[in-house]
Amino acid sequence: MTPFLAQGPDVPVPPPLPGGHMTVGGTLSDATAVIIVLAVLGTALVMLWPLIRAFARRLEGGGAAAELQAEVDALRGRLEQVEQGQARLADMEERLDFAERMLAQSREPDRLQR
16 A cells, blocks of 8 residues: 555445435436526527528528619619710710800900090
């Protein structure tokens, strides 16, 4: 025998508590286990609910993508019309400026003769 290990009497294990309550080395009762499982599942559901909803919307939204694409195409068409209108407006501004200069030149000789 080694001097560091002292041999003593075996320590008895205490009997389990009545009612199946949790002990240091014991087990859970059926009702406690069900409550814990339900609490864990409820917490997981609450935490994952936004992700589940987003996934469901994405699965349902197959038709929505076609509607969005049609709306984008319509907006692109309107943008093209606006750009064409801006080009026409710039052309009209140049013509108006030219007409104003021509009118101003035709009036200046009348002023000089008087």
